[in-house]
Amino acid sequence: MDGNRELKCLFTFAEADPVGQGGDKGPGVASAAEDGNGDPTDDDEDDEEDGEADSGGAAQGKKTIGWSTVKGYVTAVTDLWQQQQLRGVNSDPNPRQGAVGQLLAVEQLKENERKRTQHVDRGIGTHMDGYSREQMRAAVDHFITRNSDASLRDCVCFLLSHFALLRGDDLRPIELADIHHLEMRNEGLSDCFAIMLLLRHGKTNKHGRVEFGSFIRNKDANICPVGFLAMYLFSRFHITGLPAPDFTSSDRWYPLKLFRATKGGSTTKAIIYNTQLDAIDDAFKAAGIVGSAKTHLARRSGAQMAELGGAEEGQVRRAGRWNSKVMESCYLSAIPREVLRVHAGFSREGGSYFLTRDVDVREELLKKVFPWADDWDSAISSGKTANGTRVEVNIAARGFIRLLLRLRKVIVQDAVVLRKSFPKWFVWSHSLFSDPLFLQYERDLLPSLDSPAPSDDRIAQVLPLLAEQIASSTAAMQQAMAAGFVAVGAQVASFSQQQNLVFAEQRKYHDTQMQALHQHVNALSGMFMGALSALSPASTSTPRAAAHGLTSSSAAVEATHLSSSDTAHPSSHSITSPAPHSTILPITLQPQRTASPGAHMGPPAVPPVGAIGRAAGDEDVERGQEQMPAFEQDRNIASVGQLWAEWEYGMGGRPSVAEMDSRWGNKWRTKDTHRKHYARRINIITKIKSLATERHTSCEVIAQQLDSARTDEKGKQISLF
Known part of the structure; x- marks a missing residue:
């Protein structure tokens, strides 16, 4: 249909x-x-x-x-x-x-x-339709005062319904194989673990879908679901005399119910609905709880308290298994951490979990609780008992046994608090609670519970409170910082993109300039080699720099000024034949002078000695008694940039070469060595000015580019001097 x-x-x-x-x-x-x-x-x-x-x-x-x-x-x-x-x-x-x-x-x-x-009660289904934490304590007190194993069972039913948000149909079918624990890291100063209930049967789960209920130790031991569950298991195996489960095979212990019916002594028959209803009804009446439901009211109040404690709606949905997703039921632990923290009395943000009663217990005392658990843990891990009996390696069995081992400390620690609250409870009749080891532990723990402890213990108690405040402040700061980082990141990304574009353009321009400079250097080298081929062997002693890779312009300048100096002082040089000098004079790079109008590429003409004397005399008359400072160019300059700095600005506190030329002409370089030194460098200065004019840039930039162009393919620098 x-x-x-x-x-x-x-x-x-x-x-x-x-x-x-x-x-x-x-x-x-x-x-x-x-x-x-x-x-x-x-x-x-x-x-x-x-x-x-x-x-x-x-x-x-x-x-x-x-x-x-x-x-x-x-x-x-x-x-x-x-x-x-x-x-x-x-x-x-x-x-x-x-x-x-x-x-x-x-x-x-x-x-x-x-x-x-019909004037139906309008409070039904609202936040008023439930109970408070104080009323919950009163209900627990009622269960304990009934002072029996059955009342302890009913108390655990009530607490698990509240803290794990369980329906009655979810709760009653639970078996021992459905219980295990899960460690929860980084929850606070105290060790934290969650009790996990595997729920495969219930009102809305008829097909064995995997669901979970969970809860942790409560700050208040008088309503702690873990503590009372541990006490119930202790009563089951130590007081009522029920034997420990046989874990050799699953069929021997899987049918064992957690909440067993007391009538008939069967361990495989669960309590019925009416048994749970009557117990809850009596407790609610004793605690003054009025609600539209009985067994279901704990589930509703548990969800309401979680929400009022600050847990998010999604966490409450997960805790109550409302709309459980496939991933949660198959792969995830489905632990609603916020709900568990709030239910236990701590901040929902985490990091503040601390129990004052969580003090280490001696191993000798722990082994007296569930003493058979250690042997079964070893047997399940190895697959056989100590006497060689085969044991089924079962994941659920290992989980239940290790839960019992974890609950040992819970029983001892919570017993100290509960013995003070309920001194006549039937559980205290067991010999464990009259053991000298337990009594000594109780004497040591009670003072720390009754009054604030000094020094480190007090700090340990205060830290969780500080952590709660710091956690909320940190969360707000992190949120604000995250928003700021996003904005800054966007600006940085935009700036980085712009920088990349600028760098790409600069690189392109640099490559173009370098290529042009290399072409100029190659042209100068070709001109210089052509000039050398026209020289006689006797005149090649001066342009020796050509063997070291000097540019043609420097060599030509040097050759030209040598010829001028020989004319003025023929006795100061070994070269006596005028013919070679007459062949050098035409190679003064006249094409470069015409290629850049207005730029003076060649060396300044050297006038006759008489003309120099007359010019000096006239200059003395014009300047009166002003004295020319002693000046000599720096012979340790090794780069074009330094050469330009000396020419334009001066170095070492001395005036610049350009200033000396402007004020004193060639009077400051009358010595032959000064003139030669000046002649080798003036052509480079002239070339720098010419290139700066052509490329519409500064002379400093041209000087840097010339220094870069001096490096050949093998990484060696060509000398320009």
């Missing part, structure tokens, strides 16, 4: 309740809920399982349906339609559309009208 044909019956049932009265679940109760897309949400809206008394139900013998039942039918039929759609056997539209949607709207209006006309 397809989904739409199923809904035809739904209208017939709905017509049987013309005023919307009755409802099989009573006021404020819904057996199923679903959002508009057909996704299940909370299907246990405050309903009481297994036939709990219904104050707003229909009269006995008359069966009518109301809003919650209609909604449940629509949910079931919609789910059937979705499955048929996935299999490709139903092409009808979604059953919720059209008439069904109108039916739901009408039934909801009827339900609201019925509640108004």
Whole structure:
């Protein structure tokens, strides 16, 4: 039958309740809920399982349906339609559309009208429909004062329903094989672990889907679910006399129920609903708790307290297994850490977990609790007992045994607190609590619980409180810093992109300039080699720098000024033949002088000695008695940049060469060595000025580029002097 044909019956049932009265679940109760897309949400809206008394139900013998039942039918039929759609056997539209949607709207209006006309309690389903933490303590006190193993069992049922957000149908079928623990790191100064309940059966889990319930040790030992569960297991195996489970094979211990029925002494039969209901009802009356539900009220109040404690909605959903995802049920631990922290009395941010009663216990005392657990742990790990009996290597068995080993310390530590609160409890009749080791531990621990401890112990207690404040401040700072980093990162990325573009353009321009400089150097070298080929062997002693890779311009300048100096002082040189000098004079790089108009590429003309004397005399007359400073160019300059700095600005506190030329002409370099030194460098200065004019840049930049161009392919620098 397809989904739409199923809904035809739904209208017939709905017509049987013309005023919307009755409802099989009573006021404020819904057996199923679903959002508009057909996704299940909370299907246990405050309903009481297994036939709990219904104050707003229909009269006995008359069966009518109301809003919650209609909604449940629509949910079931919609789910059937979705499955048929996935299999490709139903092409009808979604059953919720059209008439069904109108039916739901009408039934909801009827339900609201019925509640108004019947004056249904408006506090049902609100935050008032629950209990406080103080009332929860009062309920626990009631269970303990009944002073029996059965009352301890009922107390554990109540606490697990609250802290693990369990329904009664989830809780009662739990077996020993469904319990293990999981270590929780970085929760605070005290070691933290969570009790994990494996839930494969329940009201909304009929097909064995893997779900989890979890809880941790509470700051208050009087309502700690871990402590009371440990005490219940201690009572089971140490006081009531039940034997330890046989872990040799799964079939020997898997059927053992956690919450066993006391009548008949069976360990494989769980308590029934009425047993749990009666115990909860008595406790609620003793604690003054009034609610619309009984066994389900703990689940609701647990969710409300988690929300009021600051846990996020998603964490509460995970804790109560509302809309559990496939990944959580198959791969993840499904631990709602925020809910567990808030339930235990700590900050939801984490890092503040600290129990004052968590003080180390001597190993000799611990081994007296579940003494057989160590042997079974070794046997399960090795696959055989000490006497050679084969043992099934079972993951669940190892998990339960290691949980018992973890609970040893919990029993000893919580017993110190509970003995003070409930001194006449039946559990204290066991010999463990009269053992000298335990009594000594109790004497050592009680003072630290009653009064603040000095020094390190007091600091350890204060640190968690500080950590809670620091955690909230740190979270806010980190959020603000993260937002700032995002903005700064965007600006840095934009700036970096712009810089890359600028660097690319600069690199391109640099490569172009270097290529042009290399061409100029090659041209100068070619001109110089041509000049050398025209020289006689006798005149090649002066241009010896050509053997070291000098540029043609420097060599030509040197040759030209040698000829001038020989004319003025023929006795100061070994070269006596005028013919070679006459051949050098035409090679004064006249083409370079014409290539750059206005630029003086050649060396200055050297006038005759008489002309020099006359010019000097005239200059003395013009300058009067002003004395020319002693000046000599620096012969240790090794780069073009230094040469230009000496020419333009001066070095070592001396005036610049350009200033000396401007003020004194060639008077400061009358010596032959000064003139030769000047002649070798003036052509480079002239070339720098010429290139700067051509390329519309500064002479300093040209000097740097010339220094770069001096490096040949082998990494050696060509001398320019």
